[in-house]
Amino acid sequence: MKNYTILITLLLLLSTSQIKAEKPTIVATASMFADMAKNIVDDKMNVELLVPVGADPHTHKPTPGDAKMVVNADLILQNALGFEGWLGELIKHSGTQATVATITEGITPLMSDAYDSPDPHAWMDGRNGLKYIENIKNAVVALDPANKDFYEKNYNAYRIEIEEMDEYIVSEITKIPPTQRILITSHDAFKYYGKRYGVQLESTMGVSTDAEPTPQDVQNLIKVIKQSNVPSIFAETTINPKIMKQIAEDANIVLGGSLYADSIGLPGEDGDSYINMMTSNTDKIVAGLTGKIKESIATNQSSGGFGWATILIGLLLVGAMIFMFSKMNR
Ligand SMILES: [Zn+2]
Incomplete structure (x- = not known):
């Protein structure tokens, strides 16, 4: 009987993991794009990330795990403009059937002075960020048209947040x-x-x-x-x-x-x-x-100095009191 329970639990676990795997999977090259995608798909799709948070996408070296991720993807989000120079090879060798969406589409890239090539960091302008999320939303809707309204609703709410972020930056810089x-x-x-x-x-x-x-x-x-x-x-x-x-x-x-x-x-x-x-x-x-x-560092340093002086004076006072007590007890 006990064995049966374990077996049933195992089967249940397996079947739920099967259901999870049936959700479409998005693979993003970099963490900001994965975050954008999550804001739009919420729990309707799995969002996975190739270059881990804190790592450098320019110099990323694809791993066998990356190849597996790309093979299992339904949609791959790439920045392009020379940001993920390693991605083309990875996609080619993996033989993935995933759709590859270029999320900088419609953005006029700035050129790099040093290299005479496009500058990939287009997401650093909030208005471009709006273009990124529009491209992501369109790719997501194409992949899962049945849930179009859900994605549109999330996209519209997120769009307003990015617009507010952009306004915040404009006013802070002044x-x-x-x-x-x-x-x-x-x-x-x-x-x-x-x-x-x-x-x-x-x-x-x-x-x-x-x-x-x-x-x-x-x-x-x-x-x-x-x-x-x-x-x-x-x-x-x-x-x-x-x-x-x-x-x-x-x-x-x-x-x-x-x-x-x-x-x-x-x-x-x-x-x-x-x-x-x-x-x-x-x-x-x-x-x-x-x-x-600069100011806060200066204050910290001076308060640090004050801290030591306080401790020294405190120690001297305690010493003097001990000395006085020992005199009085005699
Ligand atoms: Zn960079």
């Missing part, structure tokens, strides 16, 4: 004095952001992240920092912050935190969705370029 609206980061991921929100850009690396900056690049950057008098520069969450830390030290300014460019954050981190990555980047940029970060 808090930075115009001459200090200069963003210095590791790689050239913020060109669309800069163009949309009126921030001038300088970066140590080109559009992709597979090249190390030359000493000449670093020297030029330090020159720009000195000339523009910016109070801080920024690292990125998917790139080792070592170089940016060094440059900040050499130029005697502060590192204004790590920005999200090619990945969202882990669940619970400040940039754990497309919308949160864009707003938390903006908050860090505004705090850094208005000098707020």
Whole structure:
């Protein structure tokens, strides 16, 4: 009897996993696109991710697990514009029958100065974000027309959230004095952001992240920092912050935190969705370029000094009291 119960439970478990597998599966190359897709499909489809959160999509090396994911996909979401140079091979070798949707369709790409190729980071402009989610929604509806109304409803609600995010960024950037609206980061991921929100850009690396900056690049950057008098520069969450830390030290300014460019954050981190990555980047940029970060570091340091002084005085007082008590007891 007990064995039967176990058998039935196992069968039930198997059948529910079968039902789950029957849901259409979307595979996104990068985490911000997976997040966008989840907002539209909710629980009606499985959304899987090729490049893990926090990893660098430019330099991703496909694994056997990736090939399996692509084979089982019904829909693959790609940015294109040279962002996922490894994806074509992966799709070809896997023999997948999935539809491949290019979610930057309809966006006029900016060109990279360094490489004479399109700049892939189009999602960094909120208005482009609207185009991304429209393309995703259309691909999803084509895959599952029976649930069109459900997807349209989610899409419309999400569209309003992204519009509000875009307005928020526009108004926040105006808090930075115009001459200090200069963003210095590791790689050239913020060109669309800069163009949309009126921030001038300088970066140590080109559009992709597979090249190390030359000493000449670093020297030029330090020159720009000195000339523009910016109070801080920024690292990125998917790139080792070592170089940016060094440059900040050499130029005697502060590192204004790590920005999200090619990945969202882990669940619970400040940039754990497309919308949160864009707003938390903006908050860090505004705090850094208005000098707020510098001030808070200075206050922390002085309060740290005060803390030690308090402890020392406290210890001296306690010592004096013990001394007095020992005298009195004699
Ligand atoms: Zn990038």
